[in-house]
Amino acid sequence: MVTSKSYRVKIDEDTYSVADPVITGLQLLDTAGKRPSDEYLIFYLLSGGQLEEIRLDETVDLRQQGVERFITWRSDRSFRFVIDGRRFEWGVPLITGLKLKQLAGVDPQTYGVWLEVRGGEDRPVENTEMVDLNAEGVERFFTGKKTTTEG
Structure with a gap:
């Protein structure tokens, strides 16, 4: 039996549900409607308050407890x-x-x-x-x- 679990992410001020527990930066930007995606940066908000840039092809594991938070900017550099x-x-x-x-x-x-x-x-x-x-x-x-x- 296969169960369908969803994972919650907060991107900027909006919360989304996604099915994949391991998601790429590109998928996160697509989820938030940030297009064209190559014009955006996405950062993972770490528990200590620091931000870590996520490349478009880099994956993030959403299976931690709680809602994972991300911040985006329309920018070409960090x-x-x-x-x-x-x-x-x-x-x-x-x-x-x-x-x-x-x-x-x-x-x-x-x-x-x-x-x-x-x-x-x-x-x-x-x-x-x-x-x-x-x-x-x-x-x-x-x-x-x-x-x-x-x-």
């Missing part, structure tokens, strides 16, 4: 950066200070984020500020508790 020593990948060249804090897993109200400037003074990044990841090399960020001085 961008790498480091926060607090952990490497992240991102699908577009801009990212906000708030998103950096969320990816680092810190409280946005009590923590700040800084862009490491080699040979210069590290630069604070505000929550609404957009940081351009297009610069040569890997951007490095770090977080820390905000300090205030009463005046």
